[in-house]
Amino acid sequence: MSELFVKICGLKTGPDVDVAVAAGADAVGFVFAAGSPRTIGAAAARELGARVPDSVLTVGVFRGQPVDEVRRLAEESGVRGVQLHGDEGPEYYEALRAEGRTLLRATAGHVERCGEYGEDLLLLDAPDPGSGKPWNWGSEEFTAPEGRWLLAGGLTPRNVREAVATTGAWGVDVSSGVERERGVKDPALIRAFIEAARG
Numbered sequence: 001m002s003e004l005f006v007k008i009c010g011l012k013t014g015p016d017v018d019v020a021v022a023a024g025a026d027a028v029g030f031v032f033a034a035g036s037p038r039t040i041g042a043a044a045a046r047e048l049g050a051r052v053p054d055s056v057l058t059v060g061v062f063r064g065q066p067v068d069e070v071r072r073l074a075e076e077s078g079v080r081g082v083q084l085h086g087d088e089g090p091e092y093y094e095a096l097r098a099e100g101r102t103l104l105r106a107t108a109g110h111v112e113r114c115g116e117y118g119e120d121l122l123l124l125d126a127p128d129p130g131s132g133k134p135w136n137w138g139s140e141e142f143t144a145p146e147g148r149w150l151l152a153g154g155l156t157p158r159n160v161r162e163a164v165a166t167t168g169a170w171g172v173d174v175s176s177g178v179e180r181e182r183g184v185k186d187p188a189l190i191r192a193f194i195e196a197a198r199g
């Protein structure tokens with residue numbers, strides 16, 4: 001089996017981006033959704049993205065924003081992936097597809113398989129994304145979707161290995177679990193998370 005895909009989300013500083021890349025992250029996320037302690041602008045994200053090698057995917061994170069705003073921020077920042085957390089339908093993904101970015105669909109509900117809306121990657125997340133609160137991925141009712149999907153929501157260096165073993169996730173995504181306080185990343189936790197995730 002190929003190596004677990006790991007995305008570190010909500011990065012705001014150059015040193016934190018450098019740590020995530022050096023520790024082996026496959027993707028780094030920049031939050032463009034409003035009202036988060038992690039929100040940054042397109043210019044800041046462009047500077048951060050310039051530190052990231054092509055082998056690592058840069059992802060802009062959006063929630064309930066008009067498609068033109070998503071397009072503009074993605075272009076201005078230069079992110080190569082777009083992650084949507086709102087209730088956007090398949091037509092929204094269709095509208096973004098032409099730009100050639102990797103599309104991530106984040107959802108808190110049950111999904112049969114990755115790709116139903118035209119997304120490249122599915123992100124199964126908590127109802128309140130970025131809150132650090134876990135959800136019931138460990139319960140008997142949980143059924144993993146088919147295809148490439150990432151698990152997120154309350155993951156930490158302590159629980160990520162078990163979460164992957166239990167769910168069979170193709171990849172993982174974390175923000176709160178690698179922070180020393182809300183919105184402030186901890187380099188040691190970023191390293192510990194990536195190491196623990198890959199076992």
Ligand SMILES: O=C(O)c1ccccc1NCC(=O)[C@H](O)[C@H](O)COP(=O)(O)O
Nearest residue numbers: 009033036129130132153154174175176
């Ligand atoms: O990080 C935020 O504040 C945020 C705000 C609005 C939409 C999405 C947001 N974050 C998404 C992520 O950081 C991850 O995809 C994931 O939800 C991480 O969750 P957690 O590790 O529980 O913080």
